[in-house]
Amino acid sequence: MPTLDTSAWARLWQAGRAALGDALRAGAPLGLAPPDQQALQRLWLLEAERLPHEAERLGRSAPLDDAALQHLVEARCAQMYDVPADALRHAQQALDTLQARDPQHPLCLHARFALGFAWLECGHPARALPLVQQLLREAHRDHLPLLQLDALHLLARCADELGQPEPRAAALAHAQALVAQCPEVAGLPAWDSLQRLAWRLALSQGPQPAPPGQGFASQALAALRTLVDGPREGLSTQLLALRQTALLRYLPRKWRLELAWLESSQGRGLPPWEPADDLYGLQAQVLAAGHRLRQGQALPELQALRSTLAARQLQRLEQRLALVQALATADADSLQAWLQHPAAEVLDLFWLAGPALPLLRSLQRLPATPPALLAGLQPLIERLLGPQAPPARRPPPADLTAREWQVLQLIGQQLSNEQIAHQLHLSLATVKTHINRLYAKLALGSRDQAVLRARQLQSS
Known part of the structure; x- marks a missing residue:
């Protein structure tokens, strides 16, 4: 284990860590051995400043002597560069070594976070869940609020992918309480993501004010709001700005997929995706199926994809694919089942608004449709496309037949x-x-x- 003591490492995840960053940037002596200060600087670049390229540059010129710390740094770099399989391998090696040395050390907790995050992004949130639940207890025990928020964000994302509304809601409520106790955590990217998740889930109750955000995340959220609330004519301008941002900056697959989803909702083409058996690769396959539906094209055989999603308990993606298949077959019973599933997401109706509208309207004429479901159905349809006028009932405008x-x-x-x-x-x-x-x-x-x-x- 590095000689850097537990309390010094803990400063990376405690309130007031900006002072640690000031000292590192100034090269101020911290009373540490040079290898320890090098390791602390690498993790600061990754966890506080989100600069994996800088951490890698330093690693090439001066590799860390401690293999466990080197694996931890490489795991976090791989996660930021969208290589979840490499992240999983490095995080497991880091955790195995650090846990054998001292299971209560902050670095061991951080390795557990890196491993849970890697399992999620590899498309196995059920494997991540016990890791992050343990991490949350330990971060609370050791008074590490910044690590607590990372754990809550990971817990909420895992529960969301697994279609577990109660743990997801508990994580969101816990994060709200943590921000009230430690306002500093509200400046973390994890807090922005949690607010976006809460906004997305609240859409089923009607239009919601958008939470604050930064950079591309804020632009993407503004476009989502326009898609849901209008005015729709502004969406093309917002998408153009998002495409320009994507050309100028490196964006991880999470954000590139969100942009592709928005583009697909407007009938635009999808970028080519490299085949991948991780969470984002599976998302891209479901997105491609929905895009084909919007374009009126025949769907490929999807049973293998649906079996994979079911085996991994990826309920949110499985229900998105179920909606695509229900609309492709015009199956009102399947649509009705989707509407009542806890993992169904109202945003997917806006993504597939054109194909969804006729079938949604048909449900209003089915006696088997529950009245409670119908009570919220008409406002949803009105928000999707506005009041529908029967085609050609108004006189045609001049010059049109x-x-x-x-x-x-x-x-x-x-x-x-x-x-x-x-x-x-x-x-x-x-x-x-x-x-x-x-x-x-x-x-x-x-x-x-x-x-x-x-x-x-x-x-x-």
Whole structure:
């Protein structure tokens, strides 16, 4: 074990750690042996400043003598660079060694966090859960509030992926209480993520004010709010800004997937993804299935994917895929089951708004649909696309034929060309001809412009 004592390491996760950073940046003598100060500086760069490239640069010029600490640093770098399998291997080696030396040392606790985080991102949140539950007890025992918040964030994410609402709610409530006791933790990225999670879950009760955020996270949350609450015409501008940010900065897969999800909700294409058997690789496969549905394309065989999600207890992803399949088969019973599942997420209805709307409306005519479910259904539909006017009931605008007006209104409901053809009993080629003509007549240059013009004409 390094000679650096427990109390000095604990400062990394205690309130007031900014003073430690000031001393490290100034090169002030801390009364430590040089190897110990080097190790502390690496972990400071990773945990406080989130600069893995700097930690790696120092590691190349002066590798750490302590193998356990080197594994811990490499685990955290791998996590920040989206290599969860490497993170898992390094974190396990670090924890095995550190636990044998001193199971109550703050470094051992941090290695447990790194291992739990790696299990989550490898797509096995059930394996992460006991690690993070133990970590939470230990961080509370040792008065390490910054590590406590990291543990609560990891616990909430694991419970979310596992579709366990009670542990997730308990983690969110515990985090709120921790912020009240130690306001400093409100400045941590984990707190931003917990607030976003709470906002996302509260959407089923209606529109919510957005919590504060920083950088790309704040931009992405603003776009989510626009998707849910409108005005929709602002979403294209926000997505353009997000794409520009993504080009200028390195973004981990978590954020690249969120951007792809938002782009897909507007019918845009998906970027190519390298196949991966981790949490984000599985998310990308589900996202691709939903995107094909939005485009009116046939879905590939999804049973193997669904079996993988079930085996890993990834309930949130399994229910997202169940929604895609229910909409693809127009199965009202499956949609009804999805709506009542605790892991179902209301945001997915906004992502798949076009395909979802006709089936959601059909539930209102089914006597088997529970009244309690129907009570909140109509406001949800109104928030998705606004009050629906029957196609072509209003007189067509000047220069449009009745059929072109029907097609335009269905574009306004974000239906794909294939869905419009099915609803109007036309061939796909005929629908495309009508679209080309109405685009020319109304001087439209994109699908987004057509959606906006349809809604303007319907409300005028």
